[in-house]
Amino acid sequence: MIEQEKFFKTADNTELFYRYRPAKKGGSNNKAIILFHRGHEHSGRIMFVADEIGFDDFAYFAWDARGHGKSPGKRGDSPSFGTAVSDIQSFFQHIEQIYHIVPENICVIAQSISAALVSTWLHDYAPKIRCAILAAPAFKVKLYVPFARIGLTLWSKLRGNFFVNSYVKAKYLTHNQESQESFNRDPLITRAISVRMLLGLYKTAERVVLDAQAITTPIQLFISGDDWVVDNKPQHDFYNHLGSYIKERHILDGFLHDTFGEENNYLVFEPMKRFIRERFDEPLQIVDRTCAHIFGTSRLEADKLSTPLPPYSLEGLFWASYRALMKLGARWSEGLRIGQVMGYDSGSMLDYVYRNQPQGTNAFGRLVDKHYLNAIGWRGIRQRKENIAKAIRLAICKLREVDKAIHILDIASGHGRYVLDALTAENWPDSLRLRDYSPVNVMVGLTLIKERGLPGTVTFNEINAFESTYYEDLNPRPTLGIVSGLYELFTDNDLIMCSLNGLGSTIEQGGYLIYTGQPWHPQLELIARCLTSHKEGKPNWVMRRRSQQEIDQLVEKAGFRKIHQWIDEDGIFTVSLAIKK
Numbered sequence: 001m002i003e004q005e006k007f008f009k010t011a012d013n014t015e016l017f018y019r020y021r022p023a024k025k026g027g028s029n030n031k032a033i034i035l036f037h038r039g040h041e042h043s044g045r046i047m048f049v050a051d052e053i054g055f056d057d058f059a060y061f062a063w064d065a066r067g068h069g070k071s072p073g074k075r076g077d078s079p080s081f082g083t084a085v086s087d088i089q090s091f092f093q094h095i096e097q098i099y100h101i102v103p104e105n106i107c108v109i110a111q112s113i114s115a116a117l118v119s120t121w122l123h124d125y126a127p128k129i130r131c132a133i134l135a136a137p138a139f140k141v142k143l144y145v146p147f148a149r150i151g152l153t154l155w156s157k158l159r160g161n162f163f164v165n166s167y168v169k170a171k172y173l174t175h176n177q178e179s180q181e182s183f184n185r186d187p188l189i190t191r192a193i194s195v196r197m198l199l200g201l202y203k204t205a206e207r208v209v210l211d212a213q214a215i216t217t218p219i220q221l222f223i224s225g226d227d228w229v230v231d232n233k234p235q236h237d238f239y240n241h242l243g244s245y246i247k248e249r250h251i252l253d254g255f256l257h258d259t260f261g262e263e264n265n266y267l268v269f270e271p272m273k274r275f276i277r278e279r280f281d282e283p284l285q286i287v288d289r290t291c292a293h294i295f296g297t298s299r300l301e302a303d304k305l306s307t308p309l310p311p312y313s314l315e316g317l318f319w320a321s322y323r324a325l326m327k328l329g330a331r332w333s334e335g336l337r338i339g340q341v342m343g344y345d346s347g348s349m350l351d352y353v354y355r356n357q358p359q360g361t362n363a364f365g366r367l368v369d370k371h372y373l374n375a376i377g378w379r380g381i382r383q384r385k386e387n388i389a390k391a392i393r394l395a396i397c398k399l400r401e402v403d404k405a406i407h408i409l410d411i412a413s414g415h416g417r418y419v420l421d422a423l424t425a426e427n428w429p430d431s432l433r434l435r436d437y438s439p440v441n442v443m444v445g446l447t448l449i450k451e452r453g454l455p456g457t458v459t460f461n462e463i464n465a466f467e468s469t470y471y472e473d474l475n476p477r478p479t480l481g482i483v484s485g486l487y488e489l490f491t492d493n494d495l496i497m498c499s500l501n502g503l504g505s506t507i508e509q510g511g512y513l514i515y516t517g518q519p520w521h522p523q524l525e526l527i528a529r530c531l532t533s534h535k536e537g538k539p540n541w542v543m544r545r546r547s548q549q550e551i552d553q554l555v556e557k558a559g560f561r562k563i564h565q566w567i568d569e570d571g572i573f574t575v576s577l578a579i580k581k
């Protein structure tokens with residue numbers, strides 16, 4: 001079939017270029033293989049993989065990543081590594097909307113940096129694709145210069161983003177002379193890469209490799225044995241950590257970095273073709289994560305964090321000292337004081353973090369407070385607030401498109417600030433019901449409503465989100481439900497399902513649910529050992545992380561289907577929008 005050149009829009013309305021090759025006559029255009037090119041390259045250099053595979057019954061797609069090939073942007077750059085991952089999600093949404101190919105009928109093939117991007121996308125967004133084939137994923141680029149990463153980090157803090165040229169020559173990529181010459185002649189090759197993309201790759205790859213158990217997609221991994229460009233060890237770690245029930249690892253002795261373009265690449269394409277056919281000949285493999293609270297990696301992690309440390313061990317003494325310093329700092333820092341008194345996971349704490357105005361009894365206290373509010377977790381919380389606002393706007397827009405009334409129910413509002421800040425005169429709902437179990441939160445929320453002079457259609461009531469009567473006799477029935485920051489505080493999925501089933505029963509057909517998740521956090525031990533919780537009988541705040549797949553499956557059991565998702569740059573907090581099926 002004739003290859004077509006097209007564009008799609010990303011989440012920030014940037015138009016990216018892609019190539020589309022429909023299935024040949026007699027084939028089926030309801031399944032596809034999506035190809036992702038290496039760093040510095042473009043879609044024109046990866047489409048040959050479609051010829052090598054030779055499956056005429058598949059449609060083929062390949063994009064030019066932002067800043068590459070015919071796509072816009074500074075060459076070798078993107079606003080962030082997370083933006084590049086979000087672009088993948090936008091590409092898949094475009095393919096589903098325009099070509100009606102669902103993720104379940106898609107195989108992804110990616111190599112080098114794009115394989116790291118795809119791995120991050122699989123971890124953070126938990127798409128239901130059929131399978132993924134990753135070749136020489138660039139989880140760790142070999143920089144060779146001693147302390148290069150430290151130097152790049154320090155220099156970027158001083159001068160901001162800048163670009164470095166790749167040292168990689170064609171002879172380090174492949175033994176194939178034709179591939180070498182093609183690389184050297186190609187005018188669309190991008191030699192530079194931005195430092196923010198390079199450092200973002202390192203940072204993101206570390207968490208994805210460490211937490212690869214959250215990925216359950218069937219994976220075929222190819223590792224080039226003589227790779228001069230990227231380190232093999234993180235690739236093996238990634239494979240060993242994978243949560244996939246179906247996974248294969250192929251170590252290709254003598255292969256350089258360009259796995260697909262090497263001599264003897266039949267050693268790649270023969271097992272690749274077999275793997276794809278097997279996956280599409282069998283039913284879709286979905287790993288059930290809804291019982292992860294009973295057994296699984298996150299349960300073991302939470303149990304370990306709940307285990308008291310020997311008081312006189314080095315570790316026990318370290319965390320005791322840390323707790324003492326935080327209690328001391330609470331004398332001067334307002335944020336630490338609120339955490340000590342109300343609980344670091346309380347609505348009062350979150351409201352203080354949202355406002356992000358350092359306060360203290362003196363200059364030193366304000367300095368401590370500024371450092372506290374800038375912690376990676378609190379930065380993620382503020383980004384979550386912005387993403388919830390995006391989700392609310394999108395849900396309201398979709399409801400208006402089908403002439404549905406907008407009745408919002410937030411089941412655990414805290415002080416309600418994040419919802420009230422998201423609403424304007426242009427997107428004001430027909431009714432807004434805020435609820436929370438804490439009388440303190442309700443009192444402060446009512447004060448906010450009064451201060452803003454909001455109409456009587458805005459109410460705030462004291463109700464526990466896990467009570468069965470919570471969702472009965474709601475009139476009018478909500479068309480948009482919101483649950484933010486609640487389920488992350490509780491480890492028991494059975495308890496969460498009580499709330500989700502209530503939402504599923506009360507939200508109108510065709511209505512929407514906004515829910516949050518926390519698939520990752522780099523400070524779990526600090527939180528468990530030092531931060532107090534507002535929950536009765538829980539002096540310490542021990543989190544059990546839920547993978548995005550786990551929370552999505554719980555929401556799906558309650559009758560919803562996820563249609564959109566946002567995540568912060570550090571991969572800590574997700575915000576998802578689902579429609580009631």
